[in-house]
Amino acid sequence: MSFLFNAVVIVLAIALVVGMIIAGIYNNLIRKRNMVDNAFYSIDVQLKKRYDLIPSLVETVKGYMHHEKDLLTSIADLRTRALGSNDLNDKVKLANDISKGIGQLLVSVENYPDLKASQNFLHLQASLNETEEQLAASRRFYNSAVAEYHNAIQQFPSSIIAKRSGMQPREYFFVPDDQQAPQPISFN
Amino acid sequence: MDSARDFEQVYASELKPALLSLESRRKRVLRDGLFTFIPAAISITGLIIFFTSDRLLPSYIYIVSLLVLTVAVYFGIRCYNGNKDYLAAFKQLVMFAVVKAVDPDLIYKPFESVSEADYKKSGLFKDNYDRFRGDDLIQGLRDKTVFCFSELHTEEEVKRGKSSSWETIFRGIFFIADFNKDFHGRTYVWNDHDSKLNPLSNIFSSFDDGLEKIVLESTEFESAFKVYSSDQVEARYILTPSMMERMLRLRNELNTPVTYSFVDTNIYVAVPFTTELFEPSLFAETGKNKLKGYYETVRAIISIVDELELNTRIWTKQ
Numbered sequence: 416m417s418f419l420f421n422a423v424v425i426v427l428a429i430a431l432v433v434g435m436i437i438a439g440i441y442n443n444l445i446r447k448r449n450m451v452d453n454a455f456y457s458i459d460v461q462l463k464k465r466y467d468l469i470p471s472l473v474e475t476v477k478g479y480m481h482h483e484k485d486l487l488t489s490i491a492d493l494r495t496r497a498l499g500s501n502d503l504n505d506k507v508k509l510a511n512d513i514s515k516g517i518g519q520l521l522v523s524v525e526n527y528p529d530l531k532a533s534q535n536f537l538h539l540q541a542s543l544n545e546t547e548e549q550l551a552a553s554r555r556f557y558n559s560a561v562a563e564y565h566n567a568i569q570q571f572p573s574s575i576i577a578k579r580s581g582m583q584p585r586e587y588f589f590v591p592d593d594q595q596a597p598q599p600i601s602f603n
Numbered sequence: 604m605d606s607a608r609d610f611e612q613v614y615a616s617e618l619k620p621a622l623l624s625l626e627s628r629r630k631r632v633l634r635d636g637l638f639t640f641i642p643a644a645i646s647i648t649g650l651i652i653f654f655t656s657d658r659l660l661p662s663y664i665y666i667v668s669l670l671v672l673t674v675a676v677y678f679g680i681r682c683y684n685g686n687k688d689y690l691a692a693f694k695q696l697v698m699f700a701v702v703k704a705v706d707p708d709l710i711y712k713p714f715e716s717v718s719e720a721d722y723k724k725s726g727l728f729k730d731n732y733d734r735f736r737g738d739d740l741i742q743g744l745r746d747k748t749v750f751c752f753s754e755l756h757t758e759e760e761v762k763r764g765k766s767s768s769w770e771t772i773f774r775g776i777f778f779i780a781d782f783n784k785d786f787h788g789r790t791y792v793w794n795d796h797d798s799k800l801n802p803l804s805n806i807f808s809s810f811d812d813g814l815e816k817i818v819l820e821s822t823e824f825e826s827a828f829k830v831y832s833s834d835q836v837e838a839r840y841i842l843t844p845s846m847m848e849r850m851l852r853l854r855n856e857l858n859t860p861v862t863y864s865f866v867d868t869n870i871y872v873a874v875p876f877t878t879e880l881f882e883p884s885l886f887a888e889t890g891k892n893k894l895k896g897y898y899e900t901v902r903a904i905i906s907i908v909d910e911l912e913l914n915t916r917i918w919t920k921q
Binding site for chain 2: 454457540541542544545548549551552553555556559560563
C-alpha cells in the first residue's frame with residue numbers, strides 16, 4: 416500500500432515538474448511572440464507618423480516643383496493604399512515604395528533652391544529625418560525580436576511546444592538595397 | 604578646434620614666462636620642505652634620546668629639541684601653504700593659458716568639477732560612493748553642442764575587520780554633452796567586464812530597475828560593451844549602426860575603456876585615466892612636453908563632440 420502511495424506521489428511530483436517546465440517554456444514563447452507584436456506595433460506607429468507628414472510635404476513642395484507632378488501623385492496614392500492595408504507583406508512593400516519615392520523627392524529638391532531654403536520645408540525635412548531614424552530603430556528592434564522568436568520556435572525543446580501551439584514564423588522587415596530609406600539630408 | 608592657437612606660439616608667449624615665475628615658487632616650497640624635514644628629524648632624535656636615555660640628561664636638550672620642533676612646525680605650515688599657493692598659481696597661470704590655447708571661448712574653473720547630481724544622474728557607476736573629489740572643470744559650446752567635463756575621482760570605503768581602505772570607483776575625465784536627438788528613457792553602454800562601472804553587476808536579473816538587455820547587430824560592439832535600456836526602440840534610435848562605429852572608434856582612439864550613458868537628453872562619457880591630470884609635480888620642473896600633453900588631452904576630450912558627430916542636428920532637436 417505504502418509502495419503504491421509513494422509511487423503515485425513520485426509520478427505526480429514528476430508530472431508537476433514537467434508541467435511547470437512546459438508552462439515556463441510556453442510562457443517564454445508567448446513573451447517572445449508578444450515582443451514581436453510590440454515591435455511591429457512600434458513600426459506601425461512610425462509608419463503612421465510618416466504617412467501623416469506626406470500630405471504637408473506634398474502640399475509644401477507642389478508650389479515649387481514643376482516637373483515632379485507624377486512623383487507627387489504616386490507618393491500620395493501609395494500613402495492612401497498603405498493606410499488601408501492590413502497585410503504585413505503589403506505594408507512592408509508599400510513602406511519601401513514610399514521610402515523610395517520620398518528619397519527621389521528629396522533628391523529633386525536640390526534643383527529648387529527656394530524650396531530648400533523655405534522654413535516650412537526645413538521643418539518638414541527635420542520631421543521626416545526624425546521619423547526615418549525612429550522607423551529604422553523600430554525596424555531593427557522588430558527584426559531582432561523576430562530573430563529571437565525564431566530561435567525559440569526552432570530550438571529543441573521549445574520547438575515541440577511551438578509546433579503544437581501553432582506558432583508560425585514571422586516575416587522579417589527587410590529594406591531592399593536599392594530601396595534604402597532616404598538618407599537624412601543635412602540642412603547646411 | 605578652429606580657433607585653436609598654435610601651442611608653440613602660446614608656449615613661447617605665455618606658458619614659458621608663467622612657468623619661470625612658478626619655478627621660484629616651487630623651489631621655495633621645496634626649500635621650506637627641507638627646513639621642515641631637517642629640524643623635525645633633529646628635534647625628534649633629541650626627544651627620543653632625552654626620554655629613552657638611562658642617564659639623566661640635562662633639561663636643555665629637551666628645551667632645545669622643542670624649540671627646533673617649533674621651527675619645523677613653522678616651516679611645515681609655510682611649506683603646506685606654499686604648496687597650495689603653487690598649485691593654485693599653476694592652475695590659474697599655466698592651465699588657464701593651456702585651456703584658452705585650445706579654444707579662447709572655453710570657461711575654465713580649476714577648483715570645480717561636474718556636479719554630484721550629474722554624476723549620479725549618469726547612472727554609469729555605483730552611486731554608493733563615500734568620497735567624491737574633482738577639479739579642472741571646463742565648459743564650452745562647440746558649434747551647436749553645449750558640453751562640460753572635469754577630472755573626477757570617486758571612491759568607496761571598504762571595511763575589513765577594524766581596518767578600512769579606499770577603493771576607487773571611477774578615476775578619470777567625466778564628460779557631459781547635450782545629445783543631438785531627443786529621447787525620454789535611459790540607455791547605458793557599459794564595459795563588458797568591469798564590475799565597478801556597472802550598477803547592475805550585483806543584480807542577477809537584468810530586468811530590475813525597468814532596464815532590459817539590448818542585443819545589437821554589431822558583433823564588435825556587442826563584444827566590447829553591454830547595453831541596457833529602458834526602451835528597446837529608443838536604444839536603437841540612439842545607437843544607430845554609424846553611432847556604434849563612432850563609439851568604438853572613440854574608445855580605440857582614446858585607448859582606454861570608455862563607457863557611455865544617455866539620460867535626460869544628455870550623453871555622459873566616462874574616460875578612465877590612472878594618473879592625476881593637469882597637476883604639476885613638486886619635485887620636477889614642469890616641462891614643455893607635459894604641458895603639450897595636457898593641451899592634447901583637452902583637445903582630445905573636446906573632440907568627442909566631433910567624433911560622435913553631436914553637431915549633426917538634422918532631426919527635430921536643434
